[in-house]
Amino acid sequence: DQQVKQNSPSLSVQEGRISILNCDYTNSMFDYFLWYKKYPAEGPTFLISISSIKDKNEDGRFTVFLNKSAKHLSLHIVPSQPGDSAVYFCAASGGVSGSARQLTFGSGTQLTVLP
Amino acid sequence: SQTIHQWPATLVQPVGSPLSLECTVEGTSNPNLYWYRQAAGRGLQLLFYSVGIGQISSEVPQNLSASRPQDRQFILSSKKLLLSDSGFYLCAWSAGQQYQPQHFGDGTRLSIL
Numbered sequence: 001d002q003q004v005k006q007n008s009p010s011l012s013v014q015e016g017r018i019s020i021l022n023c024d025y026t027n028s029m030f031d032y033f034l035w036y037k038k039y040p041a042e043g044p045t046f047l048i049s050i051s052s053i054k055d056k057n058e059d060g061r062f063t064v065f066l067n068k069s070a071k072h073l074s075l076h077i078v079p080s081q082p083g084d085s086a087v088y089f090c091a092a093s094g095g096v097s098g099s100a101r102q103l104t105f106g107s108g109t110q111l112t113v114l115p
Numbered sequence: 116s117q118t119i120h121q122w123p124a125t126l127v128q129p130v131g132s133p134l135s136l137e138c139t140v141e142g143t144s145n146p147n148l149y150w151y152r153q154a155a156g157r158g159l160q161l162l163f164y165s166v167g168i169g170q171i172s173s174e175v176p177q178n179l180s181a182s183r184p185q186d187r188q189f190i191l192s193s194k195k196l197l198l199s200d201s202g203f204y205l206c207a208w209s210a211g212q213q214y215q216p217q218h219f220g221d222g223t224r225l226s227i228l
Contacts, residue, residue, distance in 0.1 A: 032214050043121075043205050043219030044159075051214050089159070101147075101209065102174065103217055105159040 003027045004092050006106035015115050019077040023090035023106055026071065031094035032101060035064060035075045038087045038108070048075070052094075080113045087111075117142035121206050121220035129228050134179075134193040136223050138206030141187065146208040148189040149217060150181055153203040165189060166211070201227045 005024045013019045021035075031052040036044035050057040050064045050073070057064050063076045077084055087108045093101040118141045128134060140146050150162040161174045163181035171181050178197050182190045189206055203224055207217040 034216055036219075041221070041224075043207075043221045046216040046218055049214070049216050101213070101215070101217075102149075102161050102164060103159075107158045 002107075003030075004090060004104050004106040006088075006090060006109050008109050009107070010110040010112070012112045012114060013080045015082055015113055016079045019075075019080045019084065019111055019113065021075040021077075021088050021090075021109050021111065023073050023075075024071060025073075025092050027092070027094070027104075028071070029094045030092040030104075032092065033064070033066060033073050034091045034093075034103070035062075036089045036091060037084075038089060044089055047088075077111075080111075082113045082115050085111055085113050117208070117218065119206060119208055119218060119220040121204075121223055123223060124221065125224045125226075127226045127228060128196050130198055131195050134191070134196050134200070134225070136191040136204055136206075136225075138189040138191075138220060139187055140189075140208045143187070143208065143210065145186060145211055147211055147217075148183060149207040149209075150189065150191050151205040151207065151219075153205065155202065159205065163191070196227050198227050201225055 003026050034049040035047045038044045048059050048062045048064050050066050066073045087110050089108045090106045091103040093103050121138050148165045151159045153159050165183045179193050205222045207219045209215045209217040
């Protein structure tokens, strides 16, 4: 049972344009959402996160939007750059007590930014 | 700043051999520590997490075990490896407060022959 889904395995965007990566979740207990970027042979790198009390969080070129009623989040990258080409994972956590927040990951979307 | 180290980067082991993967974190105290595995063609799966020295929680039944002998050291072990243990193993840390991101090491590629 996939609780976090990234339905697009790949996305190609022209340099300078907006990249929009999407993610859906099913577990209504999730209250913290994150995006990671991963290059081959490296671990995921944290990009940006959002808690469920917000619907938008912005950090430079990266903005994450959360639609709780639709159980949907998206990552916008503006403007896209060739160095942004990587696999992007969304992740979610919540519904557990204590300080360890276990992440549930989506399957990833390969973003290719074309020069 | 905080850094996380994992080694080795790649490992080839025969079936039935033991395993020890080590992860250390620098620049922070009392972190939460995590072991994940990514099997071929699949997403990241949480194996173990720890909120303090000697405290280990297991997420899935398996052939592996974890230990935390020091505050910033997390070890993944097996007494006898199986073919199904092949995969990409990632260690991560986070601060102990709520709503803190996890930060990952560069992983170990484990191949069982």
